[in-house]
Every structure is written in C-alpha cells, then in structure tokens.
Amino acid sequence: MPQDAVIGIIGGQGWMGHSLGVALLEQKVLSPDRLVISSRSGRGEAYRDWPEVRCVKDSRELVALADIIVLSVRPADLAGLDIETGDKLVISLLAMASLQEVASQVGSDRVVRAMPNAAAEIRRAYLPWFASPQVSDDDKRLVQALLASCGTARELPREGDLDYLTALSGAGPAYPALLAQSMLEHARSAGLSDEIAREAVMQTLVGGSLLLEKLGTDPGDMVERLIGYDGTTAKGLRTMVDEGIGQAIHRGLDAAHRAATGSR
Numbered sequence: 001m002p003q004d005a006v007i008g009i010i011g012g013q014g015w016m017g018h019s020l021g022v023a024l025l026e027q028k029v030l031s032p033d034r035l036v037i038s039s040r041s042g043r044g045e046a047y048r049d050w051p052e053v054r055c056v057k058d059s060r061e062l063v064a065l066a067d068i069i070v071l072s073v074r075p076a077d078l079a080g081l082d083i084e085t086g087d088k089l090v091i092s093l094l095a096m097a098s099l100q101e102v103a104s105q106v107g108s109d110r111v112v113r114a115m116p117n118a119a120a121e122i123r124r125a126y127l128p129w130f131a132s133p134q135v136s137d138d139d140k141r142l143v144q145a146l147l148a149s150c151g152t153a154r155e156l157p158r159e160g161d162l163d164y165l166t167a168l169s170g171a172g173p174a175y176p177a178l179l180a181q182s183m184l185e186h187a188r189s190a191g192l193s194d195e196i197a198r199e200a201v202m203q204t205l206v207g208g209s210l211l212l213e214k215l216g217t218d219p220g221d222m223v224e225r226l227i228g229y230d231g232t233t234a235k236g237l238r239t240m241v242d243e244g245i246g247q248a249i250h251r252g253l254d255a256a257h258r259a260a261t262g263s264r
C-alpha cells in the first residue's frame with residue numbers, strides 16, 4: 001500500500017466500519033493518522049486507543065481528506081450519501097447495491113464491492129470482493145491487504161458470485177446462531193441449567209467447526225463417519241435429514257440470494 005495513502009470509512013463507527021478500522025490499526029496495516037472516519041454520532045468509543053484517528057461528521061469532508069473511500073453505511077442510506085469521489089478508489093461493503101449503483105451514486109468508476117461478515121469483529125470473516133475493470137492491479141493488491149486485516153479475502157471473477165456469497169458467507173454467521181438458538185431451547189426444555197446448556201452448545205459448535213476446519217475434508221465425510229456408528233448420532237442426523245433440514249437450508253439460502261440480488 002502506498003505509504004501515505006489515507007483511508008476514509010463512511011459509517012466508521014458502525015459494526016462493519018469499526019471492525020475494519022480497528023483491525024487495520026491493531027495490525028498496523030495503517031497508522032492512526034492515516035485513518036479518517038465519518039460518523040453522524042460523533043467520535044464514540046471504538047477508536048479511544050487511537051486519538052490520532054480523525055473523525056468528521058460530514059462525509060464530503062472525509063472524501064476531501066481520504067485517498068481511498070470505504071462505504072460502510074446500510075444499503076438504505078446509500079441514496080442519501082451526498083458525496084462526489086472523483087476517480088478515487090471506492091470500496092463498498094454494502095449488501096444489495098450493485099457495482100453500477102455504487103459507481104453512479106459516488107461518481108467514481110474505480111469501485112470494489114466487498115462482502116464482509118459479522119466475524120470481521122474477531123478477524124475471522126470471509127471477505128470475497130469484486131472489482132470494476134477500472135481498478136488497477138496495484139489497487140487490487142491494496143484492497144486485498146486492507147480486507148485481509150479482517151479475515152480471509154478473495155477476489156471473485158464475477159459480480160454475480162458476490163451476490164450469491166452475500167447470502168452464504170455475508171449472512172453466514174447468523175446460521176450457526178440460529179442452530180445454537182434451537183439447540184439451546186431444546187437443552188433448556190430438557191431441564192438443563194442455563195449455564196450448562198449454554199456451555200454445552202457453544203463448546204460443541206465451536207469445537208465441531210474447528211475440527212471440520214482442521215480435518216479439511218468434505219463435511220459429508222464426517223457425517224457419514226458418524227452415521228457409520230449406527231448409534232445416537234445416526235438417529236439424530238437421520239431424523240433431521242428426514243424432517244427436511246437440507247431443503248430448509250437450501251430454501252433459506254435461495255431466499256437470501258434473491259434478496260441480495262434485488263431487482264437485478
């Protein structure tokens with residue numbers, strides 16, 4: 001990254017905005033004097049350890065100060081962004097807003113769409129991104145370095161893949177949360193104390209995910225291996241499959257994908 005490039009995050013106090021800003025600072029990808037955030041609610045607590053970070057209320061001021069602009073407002077707030085970035089590099093984290101929509105809203109052709117997820121907060125996000133043809137190879141290296149501060153970043157060959165991944169990985173941390181919620185309700189109804197139920201659910205989901213990651217094999221192999229015991233797990237898995245868990249997941253992902261694509 002150019003040593004003196006200034007990054008501006010519009011919505012830099014929000015969930016994704018501050019996750020990215022703080023990750024860049026903590027990993028020293030960026031020195032605090034090279035980060036500007038715009039926030040309607042003032043400075044807030046997220047950057048208290050870095051007083052050199054500049055905070056402005058007016059996003060037009062941020063655009064004037066920054067070389068690279070990150071958009072991290074909610075999709076409904078895009079149309080109200082009264083900014084003109086010229087040909088500065090713009091990185092949009094917004095779901096549902098196409099490259100074309102972002103480009104025409106901010107007036108730049110150098111636009112990257114990136115899709116973080118909630119795990120950016122702990123730097124374990126999956127962050128696919130797609131760039132417009134006007135984004136240079138140097139820009140792309142920079143984008144990859146910035147986004148990798150929050151997890152695993154990956155350039156995509158097609159914008160449509162980003163819409164799909166908005167539903168799969170962008171929304172993704174909500175899916176284990178739903179599973180955890182359902183398991184927790186069941187454990188409580190079986191009479192376990194709240195403390196033990198929570199501990200059991202969390203350790204099981206985290207441990208199971210880490211094991212899958214470590215094994216690196218097809219998840220179906222682990223399912224088959226456990227079905228092979230023909231015991232407790234097999235009974236549970238077969239019932240879940242027969243009750244339509246697979247279809248429910250596919251239909252949910254289809255619905256999220258349709259929402260991510262909007263009218264396109």
Ligand SMILES: NC(=O)C1=CN([C@@H]2O[C@H](COP(=O)(O)OP(=O)(O)OC[C@H]3O[C@@H](n4cnc5c(N)ncnc54)[C@H](O)[C@@H]3O)[C@@H](O)[C@H]2O)C=CC1
Pocket residue numbers: 010011012013014015016017038039040041059072073074075077080081093094095096115116117118170171
């Ligand atoms: N939260 C998530 O898990 C994910 C969010 N996203 C996308 O990231 C974007 C941001 O989402 P969150 O951080 O979760 O939302 P958020 O609501 O936590 O943050 C948005 C921030 O933007 C600020 N804001 C709104 N209009 C502004 C303006 N004109 N100038 C300056 N600041 C302004 C708000 O005050 C707020 O602090 C969204 O577009 C969303 O689609 C993408 C993937 C995952």
Ligand SMILES: O=C(O)[C@@H]1CCC=N1
Pocket residue numbers: 095166170171
């Ligand atoms: O729910 C949303 O629209 C955004 C995109 C993925 C996660 N949050």
